[in-house]
Amino acid sequence: MGGYAAAPADLELGIQETVQALGEKRSPAGWMWKVLGAVLAAALCLGGLQLWALYWAPRPQTTAQAEERKAPTLGDPAGSTDPHHMLKQFSSNAKAAIHLVGTYDEDESAQLEWSASQGQGFTYGSFQLRQNRIVVPRGGLYFVYSQASFRVTCGGEAGAGGPPVPPSHRIWRLSDSIGSKVSLLSAVRSVCQPGGAAGDGELGWYNTIYLGAVFQLNRGDELWTETNLLPELETDEGKTFFGVFAL
Structure with missing residues (x-):
């Protein structure tokens, strides 16, 4: 009984199927990396906006500063006028x-x-x-x-x-x-x-x-x-x- 010999065309077809199978197996990992990259970019953008808001937002006055800048009013019961x-x-x-x-x-x-x-x-x-x-x-x-x-x-x-x-x-x-x-x-x-x-x-x-x-x-x-x-x-x-x- 003679042995089976693979023809060149069969070998080429087998290699293509193997590469295709490996590509299909790796595709979920690539998709996950893309998702993680998008989330990281969004987080960086959000952090930058927060830093910008903190930098440009007016700083709250302390109680002492507010009292110093408070002008006396005519209705002050303490008679500050x-x-x-x-x-x-x-x-x-x-x-x-x-x-x-x-x-x-x-x-x-x-x-x-x-x-x-x-x-x-x-x-x-x-x-x-x-x-x-x-x-x-x-x-x-x-x-x-x-x-x-x-x-x-x-x-x-x-x-x-x-x-x-x-x-x-x-x-x-x-x-x-x-x-x-x-x-x-x-x-x-x-x-x-x-x-x-x-x-x-x-x-x-x-x-x-x-x-x-x-x-x-x-x-x-x-x-x-x-x-x-x-x-x-x-x-x-x-x-x-x-x-x-x-x-």
């Missing part, structure tokens, strides 16, 4: 500050007396109150401020006793570098204007003079106030004050 309250808050962050409360007693003194130990008065740093004057501890920029409140009584009869004297308030400075006193701030208010409502033959006009500005002061400078119509002054809590704080 009150100049007296706001000035005390600002001066509490200063290197040196002094806040004085004004009192007047015509039986004891002929001038407006300032005190750091009454009401909301205080001293911080090296400020001194000497002979009713504020003494500047060192040279630098300072915010100087003062307020005087008046209740002026106007006569009911026109021309009786002449026109009323308008209230005025002034801050003086005495410095060795200048050699004489100079006026830092001053203001005058008109009172007893016509057209007001009369009551019991007299009119009471309430008026407030507020002064405040930044100045370059020297060590040893003295600051004090001058106010007329002292009997008409309102010295209740927070109505009349005088202070300085370093910037």
